[in-house]
Amino acid sequence: MVKQKGILYDSTMCVGCGECYSACKKQNKLPETNSDFLKDHLSANTYTVVEQHGDLYARKMCMHCAEPTCASVCPVKAFEKTKEGAVIYDAEKCIGCRYCMQACPHQIPRYEWSQVSPRVRKCVLCQNRISKGLPTACSEACPTGATICGDLDDLKIEAKKRLSEGSDKYYQHIYGLDEAGGGSVLILASVPFEKLGYTPNLPKQPMPQLTNRVMEKIPTVATVGGLFLGSMYWLTKRKNEIAREEKEAKFKRNEVK
Amino acid sequence: MKNSNASKLSFWKIVAAVIMICGLYSSYIRFTKGLGASTHLSDSIPWGLWIGFDFLGVGLAAAGFTIAVMVHVFNIHKFEPIVRPAILTAYIGYTLVVLLLIIDLGRPQNFWHPLVMWNLHSVMFEITWCVICYSAILTLEFAPVVLEKYNLTAPIKILRKISIPVVILGVIFSTLHQSSFGSLYLIVPGRLYPLWYSTLLPVNFYISCIAAGLSMIIFESYLNARAFNLGLRLDILSGLAKIVLYVLIIGFLVRITDMIITGKTPFLFLPRTETYMFYAEVIVGTFIPVYLLSQAKYRKSRMWLYVISIFTLSGFVLNRINVAVTGLVASSKTSYFPSFDEISITMMLVVLGMWAFKLVSTKFPVFVELENLKEEKLPEDSREMILSE
Structure with missing residues (x-):
């Protein structure tokens, strides 16, 4: 069985250099969208951003949920959680109802509004790299080790270790471990996560359960x-x-x- | 007298023509330049006016199943004369909603995908299927009207034989997708404002569509009676109004009980746009009509029934807009107002719908029994149950 891959992003180690941002653009052949990457935001041509909050930095990207809301709401199964853990999208199936954008608890999917036949765009955890055992482009480019890629189970152990060893350095919470049922992206920070612009108070249960109860x-x-x-x-x-x-x-x- | 009538007619014809031209131009822009060029939708507001209009269209067409169930399943034949107008309304409503959905889809060429690519967990998938099946049922329910005109008795006989199962299936499909429009929002607990978010959203949507659908029939009957100089069966409309009253009360009690149990009452006292919009919806759509309908004198006046139906319908429109737009704006951190193209395409569809209703109801026997009543005076409260057999 293939082990699930994941990303651990430790914002306390992030210096805001933007290497991950550039590597992602290069990997996905995306055009330049802003001369100052710190002022850029997620869009159809930007799958990850580095945001500055005071002297702290925070990366935003798809959280690759274990039970993805986007995949559950899509009427035509255009989204799929791969065995490596990435949530990928098939534009050939998509009808363009945009329910995924409306429903995503992290508000991640973006749309090609300027196209006549638009696609939904977001980070795909470099599916074609991780399936070959390579790390994601962003983690490979990170010079400080703030973003690392590896087996998800190992990353969870590592995140917990960092929290217990640096109890004064970290805010004691792993964002992404339980949020909306958890996913393949884990985030550590020195301050409460809403201060870095992450959606607070997400339920621990996977969101699809909210609809399944009725659908049943x-x-x-x-x-x-x-x-x-x-x-x-x-x-x-x-x-x-x-x-x-x-x-x-x-x-x-x-x-x- | 005649002159002013003629000029009034041509004035509305010109308005309709202008709307049609704008709508066609906007459709051209939408299909050649894309959604970004034609709408004010964005990554934070992926659904806008068009989805709101779909909610309204489907909700207002709810009389199609409520009247059918009363007459054919509960055998309350008093309402027989309004079955056809109700089904025609539903038929046109659903056609417009499907048309607008196709315009709204980012990749309309793939609109048929849900038929072959199934996701049983998706509310959107369920809605798509129910809307398709219900449209087919409406075709069967309306077919006799067309067949009658051409005296094709053989197929009518077959349709009559299967009519009861067809009606029952139609009610089930309607129940499922009318409530599912509410279920669409079950998955956004953090985004939809607490005054509207509830695990009972599907129930709320279902109850409110019944009141709205019946009010739509009262509204239409009044306008039709005026336009075609038809007799207005006040006993029927008063009967409908009484049902609307009960449904409004039940709907309100369900919502308020749910709010108390889930501890949402403090949200009723926050000085915010959402709070005001909530009160507007409840006062216009529930309090005023319930007060008026609870008094027999208003329930038995044509004019008042018409006015009350406007209140109920406005309250319904406010409710759906609040869920689809108002309740989501705060969490998306942007503002939204529909673009010219969004508005003109929507108005074009409204004009098309009104034109289709007028055309079909004049060419085909839709208002049959009412026409026979032309200029015939009816006892105002003839409450006797008419037995059709």
């Missing part, structure tokens, strides 16, 4: 509804028939009299 009821609603309506039809029809018969009987009685 559909067969019941359909059967019970069908039976109920069928019997109501029969009952009310019978009731009307009886009413009419009584009316006629009354009429006849009156005639006889």
Whole structure:
């Protein structure tokens, strides 16, 4: 069995050099979108950004959820969680309903608004690299080791080790371990995560469960509804028939009299 | 007198023509330059006016199944004369919604993909299938009207034989997708404002569409009676109004109980746009119509029924817009106002829908029983149940 890969981003080690940003652009053959990478934002041509919050830096990218919301809401299964852990997208299937963009708890997917036949764009965890055992382009380019790539299980152990060893250095939370059911991207920081612009208070359960609870009821609603309506039809029809018969009987009685 | 009528008619014809030209031009822009050039949608606001309009179209067409179930399943034949107008409304409503969905899709050439690429976990997938199946059912339900005109009795006989299962299937498909429009938002608990987010969203959507669909029939009947000089069956409309009253009360009780249980009442007192919009929705769409409908004198006046239906419909529109736009704006950190092209395409579809309704209802026997009642005076509260057999 293939081991799931992942990314560990330790913002306390990040110096905001932007090597990850450039490497991502190069890897995905994306055009330049901003002369100052710190002022750039996620777009159809930018899959990862480095944001400056005071003297701290924070990377934003797809979190590659274990149970991806985008994949669960997509009516045509255009998203897929690969065995390596990446959440990838197939434009050939996509109908362009943009429910993935509306539903993503991290608000990551971006759209090619200027195209006539637009695609959804986002980080794909360098699927074609990690499937060959190579690290993602961003982690390979990182000069400080703030972004590292490896087996997800090892990264989880490493993240926990860093938290327990540097209890005064770190805010004691691994962002991405439980958020929306967790995923393949883990983030460490020295301050609470909302201060770095990460979505706070995400539920621990995977988001797709919120809809599945209702979707599961559909067969019941359909059967019970069908039976109920069928019997109501029969009952009310019978009731009307009886009413009419009584009316006629009354009429006849009156005639006889 | 005649002159002013004629000029009024041509004035509206000119307005319709202008809207059609703008709409066609905007459609051209949308399909040649893309969504970015034609809409104000963005990465933070991926759904806008068009999705809102789809919600409204489908909700207002809900009478198609509610009236059908009352007449054909519950055998309340009093409502028989409005079955056809209700089904025609639904048919046109759904056609417009499907058209607009195709315009709204980023890759419309792939619109058929859900038929072959299944994702049983997706609410969007379920809605697509239900809308397709229900449109097919509406075709079967409306077919007799067309067949009657050409005196094709054989297929009518077949349709009549299968009519009850067809109606029941239609009700089930409607129930599923009307509520699923609410389920679409179950997955965004962090984004949709708490006044609207609820695990009961599908239930709320379902209850409110029933009230809106029936109000739409009252609204339409009044306008049709005025336009075609038809008799207005006040007993039928008062009956509908009473159902609207009960449904509005149930809908409100469900929502308020849910808010109390989930501890959302503090949100009712925050000085924010969302709070004001919530009150606007509840006052216009629930409090005013419930107050008026609870009094028999308003329920038995044509004019008042028309006014009340406008309140109920406005409240419904506000509710859907609040869920689709207002409730999401704060969390997306941007503002949104639809573009010229978004508005003109939407208006073009409204004009097309009104034109189609007028065309079909004059060419085909839609308002059959009402036409027979032309200029015939009916006892105002003839509450007797008409037995069709």
